[in-house]
Amino acid sequence: MSTPTLTRSEQVAAGTRIAGTPTDDRVRLRRLGPGRRVPGGILLGPVLLLAGWVVGSATGLLDERTLSAPWTVLETARELWADGRLQDGLVTSATRAALGLGLGVAVGLVLAVVAGLFRLGEAVIDGPVQVKRSIPSLALIPLLILWFGIGEEMKVCTIALGVLVPIYIHTHHGLRGIDSRYAELAETIGLGRLAFLRQVVVPGALPGFLLGLRFAVTSALLALVVVEQVNATSGIGYMITLASSYGQTDVIVVGLVVYAVLGLAADGAVRLIGRKALTWRRTLES
Amino acid sequence: MRPAVEVEALHRSFNRTGGVLHGLDLRIGAGEFVALIGRSGSGKSTLLRALAGLDRGVDGHGRVRVPAKVSMVFQDSRLLPWKRVLDNVVLGLDGRDARERGRRALAEVGLAGREKAWPHQLSGGEAQRAALARSLVRDPELLLADEPFGALDALTRLNMHTLLRELCERHRPAVLLVTHDVDEAIVLADRVIVLDDGVVQSDVRVELGSRRDPADAGFAALRRRLLGALGVDVDEDGLVHDPDPDDLAHDRPDRSRGTDRKTDRTTGRTTGREGA
Numbered sequence: 001m002s003t004p005t006l007t008r009s010e011q012v013a014a015g016t017r018i019a020g021t022p023t024d025d026r027v028r029l030r031r032l033g034p035g036r037r038v039p040g041g042i043l044l045g046p047v048l049l050l051a052g053w054v055v056g057s058a059t060g061l062l063d064e065r066t067l068s069a070p071w072t073v074l075e076t077a078r079e080l081w082a083d084g085r086l087q088d089g090l091v092t093s094a095t096r097a098a099l100g101l102g103l104g105v106a107v108g109l110v111l112a113v114v115a116g117l118f119r120l121g122e123a124v125i126d127g128p129v130q131v132k133r134s135i136p137s138l139a140l141i142p143l144l145i146l147w148f149g150i151g152e153e154m155k156v157c158t159i160a161l162g163v164l165v166p167i168y169i170h171t172h173h174g175l176r177g178i179d180s181r182y183a184e185l186a187e188t189i190g191l192g193r194l195a196f197l198r199q200v201v202v203p204g205a206l207p208g209f210l211l212g213l214r215f216a217v218t219s220a221l222l223a224l225v226v227v228e229q230v231n232a233t234s235g236i237g238y239m240i241t242l243a244s245s246y247g248q249t250d251v252i253v254v255g256l257v258v259y260a261v262l263g264l265a266a267d268g269a270v271r272l273i274g275r276k277a278l279t280w281r282r283t284l285e286s
Numbered sequence: 287m288r289p290a291v292e293v294e295a296l297h298r299s300f301n302r303t304g305g306v307l308h309g310l311d312l313r314i315g316a317g318e319f320v321a322l323i324g325r326s327g328s329g330k331s332t333l334l335r336a337l338a339g340l341d342r343g344v345d346g347h348g349r350v351r352v353p354a355k356v357s358m359v360f361q362d363s364r365l366l367p368w369k370r371v372l373d374n375v376v377l378g379l380d381g382r383d384a385r386e387r388g389r390r391a392l393a394e395v396g397l398a399g400r401e402k403a404w405p406h407q408l409s410g411g412e413a414q415r416a417a418l419a420r421s422l423v424r425d426p427e428l429l430l431a432d433e434p435f436g437a438l439d440a441l442t443r444l445n446m447h448t449l450l451r452e453l454c455e456r457h458r459p460a461v462l463l464v465t466h467d468v469d470e471a472i473v474l475a476d477r478v479i480v481l482d483d484g485v486v487q488s489d490v491r492v493e494l495g496s497r498r499d500p501a502d503a504g505f506a507a508l509r510r511r512l513l514g515a516l517g518v519d520v521d522e523d524g525l526v527h528d529p530d531p532d533d534l535a536h537d538r539p540d541r542s543r544g545t546d547r548k549t550d551r552t553t554g555r556t557t558g559r560e561g562a
């Protein structure tokens with residue numbers, strides 16, 4: 001016991017190289033979890049689809065009457081843009097979707113907050129929303145036409161009804177999931193009701209709300225497409241319906257692409273808001 | 287001088303389960319550090335919550351007088367995960383100098399430079415320091431702490447003891463600290479009280495001066511006395527007989543070394559149990 005012996009780890013710490021022991025080259029990736037974010041990864045799938053379409057059309061595998069070639073579609077889009085039909089349709093449709101989304105989010109949010117903060121509110125509100133949830137909003141269109149006519153009110157209401165449900169469900173869930181220990185903390189430090197709402201309730205329910213918003217955006221676009229097909233004299237849907245009766249696949253595809261761009265843009269916006277608003281969360285997403 | 291905390295004949299019970307506190311009396315002087323021990327389920331948290339005013343809806347009666355400014359530290363740090371550390375510390379404070387005071391409180395607990403960190407980036411000990419800063423920045427006259435170091439490792443806990451003693455000497459709040467660690471109680475407190483059967487069963491002043499070494503004979507004697515009060519029998523060799531499974535002293539028979547044997551099991555016990 002006269003010579004001090006170092007353990008293996010001490011030797012490594014002292015910088016001693018042991019024969020056969022490489023320096024630290026452990027793989028430092030997180031092995032569970034999806035791994036690192038692929039840069040621009042969200043575009044990969046769409047680009048592949050687009051490539052398939054180009055190749056199919058160029059080789060004649062895709063018939064022009066089944067699906068117009070990308071360049072035909074581009075040309076048609078340019079023409080539609082030139083006579084202003086595309087912009088008009090886009091503005092009309094986007095306005096409808098935005099109005100419906102805004103109205104649905106506002107109503108869904110108010111219902112969720114009332115149901116989340118007051119037991120009586122929950123008793124009154126939760127049942128009807130669950131019932132509404134089991135009736136697709138699109139099934140309500142005939143009734144809404146009787147009530148509001150075939151104008152914009154009917155379309156906006158249909159969209160709002162579809163949006164309201166996911167917003168309510170997820171926000172309510174988020175509110176209920178706030179740890180009651182935070183309420184206790186708020187009491188011991190004497191936080192007022194308003195401050196409690198602002199500092200605890202809103203940020204606590206935000207993840208739920210944002211998830212609901214993503215579903216809501218999808219619902220809004222789905223409802224938009226349907227109401228525009230059912231009865232419209234303007235908008236992208238009207239343009240598509242018209243083209244369908246003339247057999248213009250290129251115009252139809254332009255319409256679909258516009259819908260897709262609307263949907264992607266909206267979803268991207270919500271994701272961006274989410275990532276900015278939830279920096280505190282250490283989840284698998286980041 | 288009027289005591290900071292006065293509790294008289296405090297009764298508390300949860301939906302007819304027989305009651306947790308049965309006419310408890312307690313006084314804590316201004317600036318006095320009192321440690322509260324008692325077996326698990328004896329009502330320590332119930333008492334603290336009564337003092338913090340967190341027990342609305344719990345059955346009971348009695349008189350409780352506490353100072354205007356009461357702060358509480360929980361076993362978990364209870365930092366809001368969506369607020370940075372400094373924002374957590376100054377939560378609910380207003381006034382232009384609030385953030386500056388928060389910064390100073392963080393520096394006092396050794397967290398200068400971590401103002402912008404998110405709570406999940408802190409270690410358990412650091413989070414608990416931040417929770418202490420959140421309490422101190424409010425200048426409490428009474429600091430309530432419910433097993434604040436219970437979830438920390440032994441080394442971190444020792445550092446926290448030193449910190450808490452320093453902070454309390456500087457700010458001089460009255461303190462009621464719940465702990466399941468008898469040594470912790472002796473190291474920190476001016477007085478140790480043992481809760482059993484819903485009343486203060488023993489009330490022991492710690493007269494060991496400011497340097498408290500668990501190896502001292504006086505320390506060991508006091509430890510044995512408190513363990514006795516908790517119903518843990520310690521013999522001359524310091525071995526524990528028949529420990530209660532979920533009792534407090536289960537993990538430290540080796541620390542109870544010594545010869546002096548004294549039990550203190552009957553002091554202050556009252557048997558009146560009304561209103562189950």
Ligand SMILES: Nc1ncnc2c1ncn2[C@@H]1O[C@H](COP(=O)(O)OP(=O)(O)O)[C@@H](O)[C@H]1O
Pocket residue numbers: 300306324325326327328329330331332333
């Ligand atoms: N919210 C509650 N509802 C019903 N019983 C409770 C509640 N809180 C505590 N109790 C009971 O009161 C007794 C004392 O609990 P507590 O004060 O937490 O004990 P301690 O903190 O000393 O371990 C226990 O028997 C526990 O089961």
Ligand SMILES: [Mg+2]
Pocket residue numbers: 330331432
């Ligand atoms: Mg407890």
